[in-house]
């Protein structure tokens with residue numbers, strides 16, 4: 001199942017720099033591992049915002065929840081999820 005996910009990051013201004021550096025490094029590694037697995041298909045920065053638009057390809061709502069709640073930045077994010085399904089006019093075979 002495909003999901004469109006918007007993540008808006010709200011890092012506290014008083015978060016110590018070493019903790020911020022550590023959490024961002026862990027977030028990057030977590031994200032890149034899921035991208036390599038094919039579960040996190042796309043990630044795009046939203047211009048002018050500390051936010052991203054991502055496409056996840058997972059088995060079901062529960063798997064998406066597990067992956068999102070495992071994000072190192074999870075407690076510092078607002079997350080909006082939109083489930084996607086194939087459009088009847090779509091021509092790409094991998095958009096299901």
Ligand SMILES: O=C(O)CC1=CCC(=O)O1
Pocket residue numbers: 007009027028029031032050051052073
């Ligand atoms: O910077 C972001 O948008 C938050 C984020 C999610 C995965 C990642 O590497 O950074």
